Amino acid sequence: MTGPAPVSLDDFEARAQSVLPPEVWDFIAGGSGSELTLRANRQALDSVAVYPRVLGSTLRGTEASLLGTSGSMPIAVAPMAYQRLVHPAGEVAMAEAACQAGIPLMFSALSSCAIEEVARTGATIWFQLYWLQHRPKLEQLIGRAEAAGSTALVVTLDVPIMGRRLRDVRNQFALPADVVAANLTDGAASRAHLASAGESAIAAHTSELLGPSLTWPDLEWLRSRTDLPLAVKGILDPRDAARAVGIGADAVVVSNHGGRQLDGAPASITALAAVVAEVGQQCQVLLDSGIRSGTDVLRALALGASGVLIGRPLLWALAVDGAAGAAQALSLLSTELRESLILAGCADVAAARDLRTDLRSW
Ligand SMILES: Cc1cc2nc3c(=O)[nH]c(=O)nc-3n(C[C@H](O)[C@H](O)[C@H](O)COP(=O)(O)O)c2cc1C
Numbered sequence: 001m002t003g004p005a006p007v008s009l010d011d012f013e014a015r016a017q018s019v020l021p022p023e024v025w026d027f028i029a030g031g032s033g034s035e036l037t038l039r040a041n042r043q044a045l046d047s048v049a050v051y052p053r054v055l056g057s058t059l060r061g062t063e064a065s066l067l068g069t070s071g072s073m074p075i076a077v078a079p080m081a082y083q084r085l086v087h088p089a090g091e092v093a094m095a096e097a098a099c100q101a102g103i104p105l106m107f108s109a110l111s112s113c114a115i116e117e118v119a120r121t122g123a124t125i126w127f128q129l130y131w132l133q134h135r136p137k138l139e140q141l142i143g144r145a146e147a148a149g150s151t152a153l154v155v156t157l158d159v160p161i162m163g164r165r166l167r168d169v170r171n172q173f174a175l176p177a178d179v180v181a182a183n184l185t186d187g188a189a190s191r192a193h194l195a196s197a198g199e200s201a202i203a204a205h206t207s208e209l210l211g212p213s214l215t216w217p218d219l220e221w222l223r224s225r226t227d228l229p230l231a232v233k234g235i236l237d238p239r240d241a242a243r244a245v246g247i248g249a250d251a252v253v254v255s256n257h258g259g260r261q262l263d264g265a266p267a268s269i270t271a272l273a274a275v276v277a278e279v280g281q282q283c284q285v286l287l288d289s290g291i292r293s294g295t296d297v298l299r300a301l302a303l304g305a306s307g308v309l310i311g312r313p314l315l316w317a318l319a320v321d322g323a324a325g326a327a328q329a330l331s332l333l334s335t336e337l338r339e340s341l342i343l344a345g346c347a348d349v350a351a352a353r354d355l356r357t358d359l360r361s362w
Pocket residue numbers: 027028029078079080081108109110128156233255256257258259288289290291309310311312313
């Protein structure tokens with residue numbers, strides 16, 4: 001990497017924009033519709049004020065256990081499709097960075113590297129499933145995830161179809177030939193490679209693959225199909241959280257998919273407290289969408305999350321400097337979180353849940 005070292009995750013974003021092709025940048029940065037929810041994620045996080053405590057405790061550490069996995073901090077890498085779009089080593093490089101940081105990696109079913117290759121990095125892998133229409137293929141994928149050593153499954157529930165992402169439609173975005181859904185198509189080209197006027201090829205491919213009619217009994221089937229801890233991702237309504245936990249989900253991820261699905265859905269941080277009130281005694285509640293700093297992690301913890309997922313900033317860092325870039329971004333985040341916890345007077349991650357918060361327009 002040339003130039004001064006990044007000192008925040010935002011610095012990686014600016015650099016990534018200067019190195020990525022504009023249509024790849026748009027695919028990653030964009031949200032659905034008018035990008036109201038995408039913007040709301042940041043606005044809502046920025047409105048959370050946290051009251052620090054003084055003369056209390058000395059920070060013992062930032063360690064946390066999420067879904068039965070001990071990690072160096074309450075953070076996991078969010079599942080993100082097609083990481084070879086931004087760097088040739090793709091998910092392998094991201095896994096190396098996660099491993100170095102001591103945190104789990106959620107591995108997307110739409111990854112561009114094979115799960116077995118990524119598992120060889122030694123990273124803790126949580127396999128993220130999309131609900132494939134073809135049930136035998138879905139079963140095969142679960143078996144493959146288990147055999148490769150995934151320590152948890154995450155099922156994403158907020159993509160019955162892909163949100164309408166206007167940047168991709170305008171760009172007629174399609175995957176380049178050398179980026180494939182490595183775990184689904186065995187390297188073959190797919191609908192995602194066929195650019196056509198007035199649509200995103202990725203959206204067309206995803207709609208072809210996924211079953212829009214996923215139901216609660218399907219989730220029961222998945223629960224009975226695996227002994228691995230199971231997280232459900234893409235929950236905003238506490239009633240859905242309660243139902244998923246009733247079926248045996250071990251964790252709920254409060255997420256609006258980084259503003260990429262229903263435009264007009266609330267910011268994840270706005271939806272968090274009600275979900276925690278509903279199921280927080282029974283399972284862990286994680287959060288993603290818009291987290292960009294250690295202060296943001298502190299905000300989520302103070303509002304009751306057990307941990308957070310980080311999405312786009314890690315793709316920016318991967319684009320800028322591969323595994324080293326992503327590792328550096330995670331190291332920055334770790335430093336920021338440590339400093340935030342010290343400044344807030346917390347002895348550990350759990351203590352952050354006792355902090356007072358309020359909302360303000362500053
Ligand atoms: C380029 C990109 C690809 C994504 N692919 C997936 C995916 O395959 N599966 C999934 O559950 N979520 C996917 N997501 C959503 C992320 O897991 C996460 O919910 C979101 O990015 C968090 O918001 P943030 O990027 O603001 O941190 C993707 C997000 C982006 C930006």
